[in-house]
Amino acid sequence: MLNTTSKTNLVVIGGFLGSGKTTSILNIARYLVSQGKQIGIVTNDQGSQLVDTQFLAQAGLSVLEVTGGCFCCNFDQFAEKLNQLATSQMPDYILAEPVGSCTDLIATIFKPLQTKYTQQFTLSPLSILADPKRVKKLMMEPETSPFPDEINYLFRKQLEEADVIVLNKIDLLSEIEIEAIHSFLKNTFKGIAVITTSAKNNVGIAEWAEIVTSRHASLNPSLEIDYKTYATAEAYLGWLNSSGLLEASVPVDINALVYELLENLKAQLQVSHYEIAHLKIYGIAESDWVKASITSVTDAVDFNRRMAQPANHVKLIINARIHIEPEILKPLVEEELAAIAAKNDMDVKDLRTECFKPGKPVPKYRIA
Ligand SMILES: Nc1nc2c(ncn2[C@@H]2O[C@H](COP(=O)(O)OP(=O)(O)OP(=O)(O)O)[C@@H](O)[C@H]2O)c(=O)[nH]1
Ligand SMILES: [Mg+2]
Structure with missing residues (x-):
C-alpha cells in the first residue's frame, strides 16, 4: 500500500449512473477498514436528499457530500470537503463518488488537485465502473441503446479516461458473456487495465482495492471531449x-x-x-x-x-x-x-x- 504518513490518498470511483459505485465504495471501505485503515467518503449529486449518503452513513462510515452540482463544477466545495475530512478524521483513504453523468475528471478534478493540493493529497488510479448491460447496448450493439447517441458518447468518454475499467455485476453474466465483454473493453480501450467484479457479492473487491492502494493515478492526457455533446447528454x-x-x-x-x-x-x-x-x-x-x-x-x-x-x-x-x-x-x-x-x-x-x-x-x- 502507498505511504500514508503525511498525505491522504484520494480514490475516485466513477462510472455511469447505476453502475455500482456506491455498492463498491461500501465494500472497498469495509475491506480497507479490515486492513486497519481509516476511511472517509465524499458523495456527490446535482441536488440534495441523497440515498447514497444515507446508505453509506448507515454503515458507520464518515461521509460528507457535495450537493447542487458535480465535483468539477463545485471544485472548491469538493476541495473543502476533502480538507474537512482529512483534518477531522485523518483518514488514510478518502473514497469519492462523482455524479454518474459526469466525465472529464482528469482535466477537471485530478489535474487541479495535483496542481493546487500537492502537499495534502496523493491521487490513486481513476476507476470507472461499467455495468455489462450498458456496455452491450450503448457500445457493442448501439442500435439497441435505450438512450440517445449523446448519452452513448458520454458513456464511452467516461471509460476512455480510466486507469482501471471495472466490469461490474458479473454475477449476472455467464463465463462466455464475461469473456466477450472483457475482450471488447480491452480491444476498445487499448492500454487500460480491465478487471471484473461483483460488488454485490464482494467478488474481486480485495484485488481492486489492492490496485487502487498500491499505484498512483497515471494522469493520462486530458480527454478530448465535446462539451456541447456532453451537456446535451446530461440534459x-x-x-x-x-x-x-x-x-x-x-x-x-x-x-x-x-x-x-x-x-x-x-x-x-x-x-x-x-x-x-x-x-x-x-x-x-x-x-x-x-x-x-x-x-x-x-x-x-x-x-x-x-x-x-x-x-x-x-x-x-x-x-x-x-x-x-x-x-x-x-x-x-x-x-x-x-x-x-x-x-x-x-x-x-x-x-x-x-x-x-x-x-x-x-x-x-x-x-x-
Ligand atoms: N447484480 C448486481 N447488482 C449490483 C452489483 N453492484 C451493484 N449492484 C446493484 O446495482 C444498483 C445500483 O448500485 P449503486 O451502487 O447504487 O450504483 P451507483 O453507481 O452508485 O449509482 P448512482 O449513484 O445512482 O450513479 C443497486 O441495486 C445495486 O445493488 C453487482 O455486482 N451485481
Ligand atoms: Mg451511487
Whole structure:
C-alpha cells in the first residue's frame, strides 16, 4: 500500500449512473477498514436528499457530500470537503463518488488537485465502473441503446479516461458473456487495465482495492471531449430527489410498499419508452431501514436491505435519474407515491421534491 504518513490518498470511483459505485465504495471501505485503515467518503449529486449518503452513513462510515452540482463544477466545495475530512478524521483513504453523468475528471478534478493540493493529497488510479448491460447496448450493439447517441458518447468518454475499467455485476453474466465483454473493453480501450467484479457479492473487491492502494493515478492526457455533446447528454436526463414522511395508524409492510412503488413507476415508464438510468428508494423507520433500486425498465427491483418489521412511521427518500422531461417525471412520482400511500392507508407529510435537468457542465478549472 502507498505511504500514508503525511498525505491522504484520494480514490475516485466513477462510472455511469447505476453502475455500482456506491455498492463498491461500501465494500472497498469495509475491506480497507479490515486492513486497519481509516476511511472517509465524499458523495456527490446535482441536488440534495441523497440515498447514497444515507446508505453509506448507515454503515458507520464518515461521509460528507457535495450537493447542487458535480465535483468539477463545485471544485472548491469538493476541495473543502476533502480538507474537512482529512483534518477531522485523518483518514488514510478518502473514497469519492462523482455524479454518474459526469466525465472529464482528469482535466477537471485530478489535474487541479495535483496542481493546487500537492502537499495534502496523493491521487490513486481513476476507476470507472461499467455495468455489462450498458456496455452491450450503448457500445457493442448501439442500435439497441435505450438512450440517445449523446448519452452513448458520454458513456464511452467516461471509460476512455480510466486507469482501471471495472466490469461490474458479473454475477449476472455467464463465463462466455464475461469473456466477450472483457475482450471488447480491452480491444476498445487499448492500454487500460480491465478487471471484473461483483460488488454485490464482494467478488474481486480485495484485488481492486489492492490496485487502487498500491499505484498512483497515471494522469493520462486530458480527454478530448465535446462539451456541447456532453451537456446535451446530461440534459436528456430528468433528475428527481424527493423526501417525505409516510404515517399510518397500523404498521405497514414497507418492503412491499417500496417494491410496489418501484414496479408501478417502472411499468409507467416502460409504456412510454422512458429508460431508467437509476431509480432508488431509501426508507427509514426508527433504527430499521430498507433500500431498493432499479437500473433499467427491463430490470427487476433489487433490494440491498429489507426492514425486519412492518412500521407505521417511515421517511422515504426517492432519487430518480431517468431519460425523461422533469415536467413529466415530477407528477408521475408524486402521483404514484400518493396512490401507494392511499392504498396502505398512509398519510404523506412534508413532501419535498426537487426535479430538474442537470445544468450545463462548467468546470471551475480545466487543465488540458
Ligand atoms: N447484480 C448486481 N447488482 C449490483 C452489483 N453492484 C451493484 N449492484 C446493484 O446495482 C444498483 C445500483 O448500485 P449503486 O451502487 O447504487 O450504483 P451507483 O453507481 O452508485 O449509482 P448512482 O449513484 O445512482 O450513479 C443497486 O441495486 C445495486 O445493488 C453487482 O455486482 N451485481
Ligand atoms: Mg451511487
